Amino acid sequence: MPADRSLDRLANAALLVPFESTTAPRWILDGLAGGIAGVCLFHNNIDLSGGPDALVALNRALSSAAAAPLIALDEEGGDVTRIGQAAGSDYPGNAALGAIDDTALTRDVHAALGAELRGLGFTLDLAPSVDVNTEDDNPTIGTRSFGSDAALVARHAAAAVRGLQDSGIAATAKHFPGHGATSQDSHVDLPVVDASAELLRSRELLPFRAAVQAGARAVLTAHITLPGLGVTGPATLSSTVLVDLLRGELGFEGTVISDALDMAGVSGGIGIPEAAVRSLAAGCDLLCLGRFCYAEEVAAVRDAITAAVRDGRLPGERLEEAAERTAALRAWTADRPAPGRPSASGLDGARRAVGVDGVLPSPSELADPVVVELDVPTGIAVGEVPWGIAPWFPGTERLDAAAADPERVLAAAEGRPLVAVVRDAHRHPEVRRFVAALCRRRPDAVVVEMGLPVWRPECRAHVRSYGAARVNGLSVAELLGGAVRTPVR
Incomplete structure (x- = not known):
C-alpha cells in the first residue's frame, strides 16, 4: 500500500x-x-x-x-x-x-x-x-x-x-x-x-x-x-x-x-x-x-x-x-503546438443548416413584423443562455406559453406580419396549443423552430435552425430580413 x-x-x-x-x-x-x-x-x-x-x-x-x-x-x-x-x-x-x-x-x-x-x-x-x-x-x-x-x-x-x-x-x-x-x-x-x-x-x-x-x-x-x-x-x-x-x-x-x-x-x-x-x-x-x-x-x-x-x-x-x-x-x-486562429466556419455552418418548409414571405411582406418568442424551461445542461432572434428584431416579446393570451398577440399583429419563435415545441404541449391558436387565425404566420423540428404547425412557412446558438439566431434573422448586426458579447 x-x-x-x-x-x-x-x-x-x-x-x-x-x-x-x-x-x-x-x-x-x-x-x-x-x-x-x-x-x-x-x-x-x-x-x-x-x-x-x-x-x-x-x-x-x-x-x-x-x-x-x-x-x-x-x-x-x-x-x-x-x-x-x-x-x-x-x-x-x-x-x-x-x-x-x-x-x-x-x-x-x-x-x-x-x-x-x-x-x-x-x-x-x-x-x-x-x-x-x-x-x-x-x-x-x-x-x-x-x-x-x-x-x-x-x-x-x-x-x-x-x-x-x-x-x-x-x-x-x-x-x-x-x-x-x-x-x-x-x-x-x-x-x-x-x-x-x-x-x-x-x-x-x-x-x-x-x-x-x-x-x-x-x-x-x-x-x-x-x-x-x-x-x-x-x-x-x-x-x-x-x-x-x-x-x-x-x-x-x-x-x-x-x-x-x-x-x-x-x-x-x-x-x-x-x-x-x-x-x-x-x-x-x-x-x-x-x-x-x-x-x-x-x-x-x-x-x-x-x-x-x-x-x-x-x-x-x-x-x-x-x-x-x-x-x-x-x-x-x-505537448501541443500553439493554437491557430479561429475561423468563421461556425456562422457558415449555422447558415447552411437553416431550412424552410412551405413558402417564406418576401422581405417586403415581412417588413415590421410582430415577433413573439415562446419561453420554456431549459434543461439543466443548457442553463440560462440567451436564445432567439430578439437582438435582430427590436420589440420582440418573450412570452410564457402557459400563461400568454393568443388573442392579445393576434390583436397586436393585425395588419402586420406575424412570426412565432419556439424551441422544441414537440416537447411542450402548451407551446403547441399557443402556436396552433395563432396559425388558425393567421395561416400566413411564420413559425421558427430553434430546437428539433419534430412538430410542424399549419402555417405558411416553418423555419428550422436545428439549434438556438447566437449564430443560429443570426442565420434565421438574415433569412427573415432582420436588422442584422453582431450583438456585443
Whole structure:
C-alpha cells in the first residue's frame, strides 16, 4: 500500500474539481500543487464581459500551479456553451452540423472551437456529445446530438474529435455508452436505456467506436442503466460497461472521465464520496465532481478514496493505473503546438443548416413584423443562455406559453406580419396549443423552430435552425430580413 502522503496524492490525481469564483482561490492553487489533476470551469468562473483577458489570466494562474494541470470545461458549442454564456455561442451545435452532413465542415467548426479554447488557456473539452438521439422526448440530449442515425453520428463524432484535437484540445466523447434513447434526465434521475445488447452495439456504440478510432483522448461516462447488458445500476459504476465494453470490446486506451458526480443519477442515495469510490473501482480514471463541490467536499471525496484503499475496497493498483492514464492525458495536452486562429466556419455552418418548409414571405411582406418568442424551461445542461432572434428584431416579446393570451398577440399583429419563435415545441404541449391558436387565425404566420423540428404547425412557412446558438439566431434573422448586426458579447 502506498504511504499516506503518496496515497493522498494518488487520490488527488483522480480529481477534476470546480471552484467558486472568477479568480483562483488559494485552496485550488494549493490543491493543484498537491497533485489534483485539474479543474473544470463553469459559468460562475467565466467572465468575458470585458474581453478575454481576465479568463486568460485565470487559466494562466491555474496552469502555473503545477505541471500541465488539466483545465477543462463543458463547451459543446450550440446550446451547451460556457464561453458563449452572455450572448450565445458562435458555433452552431451538433444538430445543425448533422443536418448539413458535411464532415469537413464539422471538423473545421470543431477546429475553430478548439483554437478559441486553446487561446483562452483550456486544455480539455468535455465534448463532443456523440449520443444517437433516438428519443424525441429526450430532455437532456436533443440538439446536442448530431442526429438519430447511428452511422451519421459516427462519422461526425470522428470529425469533431479530430477537429478539436487538431487545435490541441483533448476531446472527450460522451456520454458512454449512449444517452440518446432516454426520456429522463440523469441530473435528477437514473434513466433507463431499454435496448437489447445487439441494438446497443449497432446503434449506441457505433459513434463511440468511431471516436475511439479517431484518437479521442478521453471518454466520459453516462449515468444511465442498461438492462440489456445486465447492468442494473449507473453505467458510471459498472466495470461491465467501462472495462469489458469500453476497454475490452472498443479497445479504448485513454482516460475514462466520469460525468459529474453531483448528479442524482449516480450519487442519489449514496452521496458523492461513495460514488467517487465506486466510480474508480468500476474503471473511471478521472472524476468530474460537478459544479458546487468545493474545498470541504473535495477533501471528503479524497478521504473516502484513501479510506477505501486502506480498507481494501479499492485496490491501490487501480488508483495507480488511473493516475498513470491521467498523467498521460496531461502530458498530451502539454505537448501541443500553439493554437491557430479561429475561423468563421461556425456562422457558415449555422447558415447552411437553416431550412424552410412551405413558402417564406418576401422581405417586403415581412417588413415590421410582430415577433413573439415562446419561453420554456431549459434543461439543466443548457442553463440560462440567451436564445432567439430578439437582438435582430427590436420589440420582440418573450412570452410564457402557459400563461400568454393568443388573442392579445393576434390583436397586436393585425395588419402586420406575424412570426412565432419556439424551441422544441414537440416537447411542450402548451407551446403547441399557443402556436396552433395563432396559425388558425393567421395561416400566413411564420413559425421558427430553434430546437428539433419534430412538430410542424399549419402555417405558411416553418423555419428550422436545428439549434438556438447566437449564430443560429443570426442565420434565421438574415433569412427573415432582420436588422442584422453582431450583438456585443
